[in-house]
Amino acid sequence: MYNKDGDNMKVQFLGTGSISSLSASASIIINDEIVIDMGNGVYKRLLNEKIDITKIKYLVITHLHGDHCFDLPFFLLGLSKIKGGSKKITIIAENKLKRKIKKLLKMAFPYSYRKILRELSITYINNKKLNNFNLSKELNISSFKVFHGNMTNAHGYILDNNKTKLLVSGDTSYCNIIKEYLNICDYAILDSSLSKGNESHMGVDNIEHISKIYKNTKIYSTHMSPNSKEKLKKIEENNINLFIPEDGNIINI
Numbered sequence: 001m002y003n004k005d006g007d008n009m010k011v012q013f014l015g016t017g018s019i020s021s022l023s024a025s026a027s028i029i030i031n032d033e034i035v036i037d038m039g040n041g042v043y044k045r046l047l048n049e050k051i052d053i054t055k056i057k058y059l060v061i062t063h064l065h066g067d068h069c070f071d072l073p074f075f076l077l078g079l080s081k082i083k084g085g086s087k088k089i090t091i092i093a094e095n096k097l098k099r100k101i102k103k104l105l106k107m108a109f110p111y112s113y114r115k116i117l118r119e120l121s122i123t124y125i126n127n128k129k130l131n132n133f134n135l136s137k138e139l140n141i142s143s144f145k146v147f148h149g150n151m152t153n154a155h156g157y158i159l160d161n162n163k164t165k166l167l168v169s170g171d172t173s174y175c176n177i178i179k180e181y182l183n184i185c186d187y188a189i190l191d192s193s194l195s196k197g198n199e200s201h202m203g204v205d206n207i208e209h210i211s212k213i214y215k216n217t218k219i220y221s222t223h224m225s226p227n228s229k230e231k232l233k234k235i236e237e238n239n240i241n242l243f244i245p246e247d248g249n250i251i252n253i
């Protein structure tokens with residue numbers, strides 16, 4: 001069972017879908033305090049799961065496509081309105097995000113965005129080359145650059161609590177760095193957008209291959225389209241390494 005002292009990682013899937021899916025956009029929350037990606041639908045998922053957003057210490061944004069950051073204005077508004085709670089948040093993302101957050105908030109709330117920003121205390125950390133950055137007592141994060149089509153600044157992450165290594169791919173093609181880290185990670189949450197992987201996203205073909213080759217790594221699919229999810233569910237039936245989560249599922253690793 002999940003233990004607050006940090007022996008395990010509690011990983012909850014807030015969203016598991018791609019843009020065309022009925023699920024919220026791909027996002028996870030770790031130990032109720034670290035959210036990776038805040039795309040469309042994710043803020044409402046946090047509310048539905050009754051997660052205390054004042055306890056969220058870190059938002060990690062893999063890259064600046066809308067399905068990974070467009071719920072930020074709603075999350076920040078929600079945080080700014082909580083009476084008495086902590087309004088501090090640290091955002092780990094590429095440097096451009098600071099300007100983008102202001103733009104997004106201005107678009108969403110043209111007459112109150114300045115007030116929202118004044119209410120909050122936001123610290124930004126550049127996600128480039130994070131090397132064992134300490135998130136909590138026993139949880140460290142490292143970043144690596146992935147190949148995601150023409151999005152030149154997209155990152156994946158490794159979370160490590162000295163016992164378990166979790167790979168979070170973000171949006172990526174099946175590039176060499178993913179292969180390299182699959183060798184050393186116990187768990188992997190992987191982009192599974194397409195039927196057939198291309199230069200922007202991984203596909204069912206890549207996931208099936210990975211689950212056969214990397215037998216010591218437990219594979220969880222995310223960022224699934226309705227089509228890729230249906231195909232993956234069939235593969236999951238005969239595959240002990242592959243898991244197809246639903247929004248809200250929790251794994252203790």
Ligand SMILES: [Zn+2]
Nearest residue numbers: 065148151171
């Ligand atoms: Zn993307």
Ligand SMILES: [Zn+2]
Nearest residue numbers: 065067068171
């Ligand atoms: Zn995406």
